[in-house]
Amino acid sequence: TVSVYGYGGGIIPRFSEVGKSFPESKEFHTLRVQPPAGNFYSTAMLRQLGDSWEKYGSGLVTFHGQTGNIMFIGATTENTQHFFDEINEYGWDLGGAGPCVRTAMSCVGAARCGMSCAHEHGIHRHLVNNFTDDVHRPALPYKFKFKVSGCPNDCQNAIERSDFAVIGTWRDDMKVNQDEIKNYVKKKGRQYILDNVIARCPTQAISLTDNDEFVVDNHNCVRCMHCLNVMPKALHPGDDKGVTILIGGKRTLKIGDLMGTVVVPFMKLETEEDYEKIVEMGEEIIGFWAENGLEHERTGEMIERIGLVNFLEGIGIDVDPHMVNYPRQSSYVRMDGWDEEAEKWFEKKREEKQTASA
Numbered sequence: 580t581v582s583v584y585g586y587g588g589g590i591i592p593r594f595s596e597v598g599k600s601f602p603e604s605k606e607f608h609t610l611r612v613q614p615p616a617g618n619f620y621s622t623a624m625l626r627q628l629g630d631s632w633e634k635y636g637s638g639l640v641t642f643h644g645q646t647g648n649i650m651f652i653g654a655t656t657e658n659t660q661h662f663f664d665e666i667n668e669y670g671w672d673l674g675g676a677g678p679c680v681r682t683a684m685s686c687v688g689a690a691r692c693g694m695s696c697a698h699e700h701g702i703h704r705h706l707v708n709n710f711t712d713d714v715h716r717p718a719l720p721y722k723f724k725f726k727v728s729g730c731p732n733d734c735q736n737a738i739e740r741s742d743f744a745v746i747g748t749w750r751d752d753m754k755v756n757q758d759e760i761k762n763y764v765k766k767k768g769r770q771y772i773l774d775n776v777i778a779r780c781p782t783q784a785i786s787l788t789d790n791d792e793f794v795v796d797n798h799n800c801v802r803c804m805h806c807l808n809v810m811p812k813a814l815h816p817g818d819d820k821g822v823t824i825l826i827g828g829k830r831t832l833k834i835g836d837l838m839g840t841v842v843v844p845f846m847k848l849e850t851e852e853d854y855e856k857i858v859e860m861g862e863e864i865i866g867f868w869a870e871n872g873l874e875h876e877r878t879g880e881m882i883e884r885i886g887l888v889n890f891l892e893g894i895g896i897d898v899d900p901h902m903v904n905y906p907r908q909s910s911y912v913r914m915d916g917w918d919e920e921a922e923k924w925f926e927k928k929r930e931e932k933q934t935a936s937a
């Protein structure tokens with residue numbers, strides 16, 4: 580294996596079987612380097628990285644690999660350390676490889692996108708900075724990924740590709756600019772809007788009035804983003820923004836692909852305290868999985884094996900009817916014993932209210 584001092588991961592060793600015939604391919608290791616949040620680079624950063632890689636590596640780079648890392652492909656064992664030392668000196672760090680917390684990813688978000696409902700890059704940095712040790716020293720059952728998308732469009736594919744998906748959302752009413760709606764109707768025609776926006780709302784939560792105004796049944800809108808994507812000038816997320824957290828998404832391994840399961844339907848992420856809460860939740864989940872996961876078992880697979888109720892109990896989260904198993908579809912809260920459970924729920928809400936006003 581190949582590594583740099585103090586680290587247990589971040590390098591994919593490659594030794595060639597045809598090294599005798601092609602000496603330059605003899606040692607051709609890949610270094611995974613963590614990208615900046617949102618993948619924003621300055622030209623100065625790129626030049627600096629390029630210069631170091633020309634000095635110590637093959638010059639071949641992938642922006643970015645499937646893992647989200649910058650992949651510096653082709654260094655000898657000796658130069659792996661030199662390259663790392665140099666880029667680390669001016670601020671870059673290796674990403675994860677092996678059974679550890681992997682390199683986190685976030686969408687371009689608020690920096691460039693009008694749909695953003697969260698401070699994607701702040702969330703990304705809080706999580707990554709807290710779990711740096713777990714990135715560099717593989718000691719977990721298998722890989723664990725954090726991904727952050729600023730809205731339910733989920734440009735990072737966080738729900739299907741990460742163990743801990745943070746998705747920006749809103750809980751008040753969608754913002755509607757009726758003048759812009761009229762402009763869309765004028766430009767595209769009524770029939771087009773009816774066929775392509777109104778009829779395609781999965782919960783039939785929107786209608787178009789005779790004078791070309793939008794009426795949104797916000798209570799039944801499931802934040803699928805379709806209408807906002809088609810009419811971005813007229814429709815925007817509301818003001819009461821926060822995030823939804825889904826756990827256990829992954830590609831095929833022990834069992835087939837899994838989408839993340841909603842574990843926190845909505846939480847605000849504004850104060851330092853809120854950020855501490857999300858980091859603590861990450862610690863709780865990773866700690867529970869580290870103790871209960873089998874070797875080579877992702878969190879989603881562990882949840883399937885031990886049952887969601889045991890998982891929620893293990894991480895200390897109460898069941899909430901807003902939790903859904905399949906995003907946008909079904910609540911996983913069972914309806915038997917409903918009256919009793921409803922009474923418990925209202926009791927809990929009463930207590931929360933009393934504590935808040937005390």
Ligand code: SF4
Pocket residue numbers: 686687688689692693694695696728729730731732733734735
């Ligand atoms: S996930 Fe949402 S906020 Fe992020 S880039 Fe995509 S559309 Fe924009």
Ligand code: SF4
Pocket residue numbers: 779780781782783784785795799800801802803804805806807
């Ligand atoms: S976001 Fe989706 S669910 Fe909500 S109103 Fe628009 S199309 Fe319907």
